[in-house]
Amino acid sequence: MCGIVGCIGKNKGREYIINGLKTLDYRGYDSAGVAFLKQDKITIYKDAGSVSHLNSLIPSKEEGDVLIGHTRWATHGKPNKINSHPHMSYDGEFVLVHNGIVERFAEHKASLIEQGVTFKSDTDSEVVVNMIALFYKEEKDVLKAIRRVMETIEGSYAISLIHRGENRLYVLKNVSPLLVGIGEDFNLVASDASPMIEHTNKFIELGDKEYGYIEKSSYKIYNFEGQEVTKELISKDISLVKHDLNGYDHYMLKEIEEIPSVITRLVNHYVLDHEFNFDKDLINKIRESDHIIFLGCGTSYHASLVGGRYFEEMLGIPTASYIASEWAFHPMFPGKKPFIVFISQSGETADLIHCLNIVKQYDYDTLLITNTSGSTLERGCKYSLNIQAGVEVSVASTKAYAAQVAMLLLVVAAVKSNIKIAHEIINALPIIKKIKEKQEDIKKVANFIKDKQSIFYIGRGYDYYLSLEASLKLKEISYIHSEAIAGGELKHGPIALIENDTPVIVFITDHMTANSMRGNIEEVKSRGAKVFVISTRELSKESDTIVIDPYPNFLSSIIVSTAAFYLAYYTSLSKGYDVDKPRNLAKSVTVE
Numbered sequence: 001m002c003g004i005v006g007c008i009g010k011n012k013g014r015e016y017i018i019n020g021l022k023t024l025d026y027r028g029y030d031s032a033g034v035a036f037l038k039q040d041k042i043t044i045y046k047d048a049g050s051v052s053h054l055n056s057l058i059p060s061k062e063e064g065d066v067l068i069g070h071t072r073w074a075t076h077g078k079p080n081k082i083n084s085h086p087h088m089s090y091d092g093e094f095v096l097v098h099n100g101i102v103e104r105f106a107e108h109k110a111s112l113i114e115q116g117v118t119f120k121s122d123t124d125s126e127v128v129v130n131m132i133a134l135f136y137k138e139e140k141d142v143l144k145a146i147r148r149v150m151e152t153i154e155g156s157y158a159i160s161l162i163h164r165g166e167n168r169l170y171v172l173k174n175v176s177p178l179l180v181g182i183g184e185d186f187n188l189v190a191s192d193a194s195p196m197i198e199h200t201n202k203f204i205e206l207g208d209k210e211y212g213y214i215e216k217s218s219y220k221i222y223n224f225e226g227q228e229v230t231k232e233l234i235s236k237d238i239s240l241v242k243h244d245l246n247g248y249d250h251y252m253l254k255e256i257e258e259i260p261s262v263i264t265r266l267v268n269h270y271v272l273d274h275e276f277n278f279d280k281d282l283i284n285k286i287r288e289s290d291h292i293i294f295l296g297c298g299t300s301y302h303a304s305l306v307g308g309r310y311f312e313e314m315l316g317i318p319t320a321s322y323i324a325s326e327w328a329f330h331p332m333f334p335g336k337k338p339f340i341v342f343i344s345q346s347g348e349t350a351d352l353i354h355c356l357n358i359v360k361q362y363d364y365d366t367l368l369i370t371n372t373s374g375s376t377l378e379r380g381c382k383y384s385l386n387i388q389a390g391v392e393v394s395v396a397s398t399k400a401y402a403a404q405v406a407m408l409l410l411v412v413a414a415v416k417s418n419i420k421i422a423h424e425i426i427n428a429l430p431i432i433k434k435i436k437e438k439q440e441d442i443k444k445v446a447n448f449i450k451d452k453q454s455i456f457y458i459g460r461g462y463d464y465y466l467s468l469e470a471s472l473k474l475k476e477i478s479y480i481h482s483e484a485i486a487g488g489e490l491k492h493g494p495i496a497l498i499e500n501d502t503p504v505i506v507f508i509t510d511h512m513t514a515n516s517m518r519g520n521i522e523e524v525k526s527r528g529a530k531v532f533v534i535s536t537r538e539l540s541k542e543s544d545t546i547v548i549d550p551y552p553n554f555l556s557s558i559i560v561s562t563a564a565f566y567l568a569y570y571t572s573l574s575k576g577y578d579v580d581k582p583r584n585l586a587k588s589v590t591v592e
């Protein structure tokens with residue numbers, strides 16, 4: 001995973017690198033580092049921990065002509081100082097930052113060691129920098145050395161490289177994203193546009209197996225065959241790239257509270273003058289299909305479960321939702337005309353890219369539901385729909401989840417030509433604002449569960465899907481073991497875990513399942529559970545903890561999820577954790 005930045009010719013380059021790394025730490029935050037090249041001198045600062053910590057290690061006057069920086073999510077080697085990037089070649093001539101994974105790196109490393117190369121770290125990235133240094137000794141030309149490395153290694157890489165004594169920033173890319181930002185008398189490099197948007201809105205995007213170099217006022221990019229390629233200049237929608245806390249203490253809280261405006265923007269984008277604004281071809285393809293296959297990971301997989309229910313119940317089209325990493329090892333294409341829907345906020349999730357490569361061997365239609373335009377998955381899918389959620393900074397997804405579900409519902413509404421559904425979504429949004437008013441009650445629940453070892457969420461139907469997402473959110477930011485259990489499954493095993501004061505959060509928002517859920521409550525209570533019920537008014541009982549105004553039942557995952565998100569947020573906060581950057585995680589999971 002990891003994020004990389006680089007700059008040449010930039011006044012206050014250090015400021016760009018440090019701020020840029022802070023912007024990119026959604027890609028990993030196990031360690032951070034920066035290298036300064038000033039004429040012949042290369043100075044590296046790096047350590048485990050945050051970018052702010054890194055900044056505190058750098059003397060205030062330190063500057064350079066060419067700089068590269070890195071924020072890491074550990075794949076090979078522990079998240080310590082030695083394994084932090086940048087990595088220097090054994091001869092001290094080259095330094096690089098790398099995002100990606102080099103396949104069979106151990107074999108390459110062994111062969112380099114045989115040739116006399118010494119290693120300091122456990123990373124695959126150090127293999128690349130040493131290989132470049134070794135090839136350079138033979139070729140006496142950095143570009144030729146880079147090309148030989150690209151011919152030798154397989155895997156994913158976005159690399160920015162400096163060479164002692166050369167006022168240049170070299171780049172090479174395969175699979176992992178890499179953008180060059182074009183400035184006036186300076187040029188920048190980063191994993192995405194967000195660190196650069198303050199400085200330029202002119203970018204070139206490197207394609208797979210492209211490489212080249214960047215100087216202060218020019219650049220040259222080559223394809224794998226060594227021919228120079230002319231790159232198209234692109235610009236980015238600034239409002240979707242920029243982000244700030246806007247007075248909130250945490251991005252997660254801000255993003256939960258953006259849900260009503262995000263959903264409104266989404267509906268307004270896809271419904272114009274009371275007409276659906278979708279590609280007609282896409283809608284027809286869905287109508288013609290006899291099976292919808294949903295592929296997603298984590299939160300996006302949970303959204304797909306809700307979407308599957310919409311397609312089955314409202315359109316009568318059978319569906320199957322799969323965890324991408326599972327499906328990839330046992331691909332199934334039920335029906336004669338399956339239609340494949342990838343759900344991915346980032347569009348860069350490696351498990352999904354693996355699935356897409358499998359699907360590409362067939363002639364099936366593909367749709368991506370995403371929050372990021374120009375991603376690898378978007379380039380590979382026939383159709384793409386953007387959920388319009390804007391950048392989501394907090395690692396725990398909230399507004400993007402709600403928008404994914406709303407997007408799926410809008411697609412179903414468009415296939416059904418039922419504009420009323422779009423209106424129902426908008427009409428229900430004020431209820432989310434009322435949930436905000438119940439924050440004091442939610443904080444009391446957070447206070448009860450914060451020191452517990454284990455917690456359970458139960459529900460049936462839509463409420464079960466909601467439980468899955470609520471449980472994931474709680475565990476990822478509060479580190480409390482949490483499980484979601486379908487109400488009917490309790491007695492088939494999990495109820496054995498219930499003991500005195502075990503917290504059980506129950507969702508009751510569906511009249512079809514409400515009575516059965518009340519039965520489940522009695523079962524867990526009689527084993528000592530401390531039950532907190534979140535219900536809708538018409539199904540509520542006096543003892544329920546949070547009672548929510550009525551809305552169409554199929555909107556639970558959009559409306560009631562906010563209560564679950566607040567609960568996860570306040571639990572993490574009360575434990576003193578970094579809500580937006582939970583341990584061991586990263587926003588974009590670009591490794592399998």
Ligand code: F6R
Pocket residue numbers: 297298299300301343344345346347348349352395396397398473476587588589
């Ligand atoms: C959790 C969360 C993750 C992502 C998952 C897939 O809050 O956001 O579970 O949903 O890593 O990522 P995308 O949607 O980018 O494919």
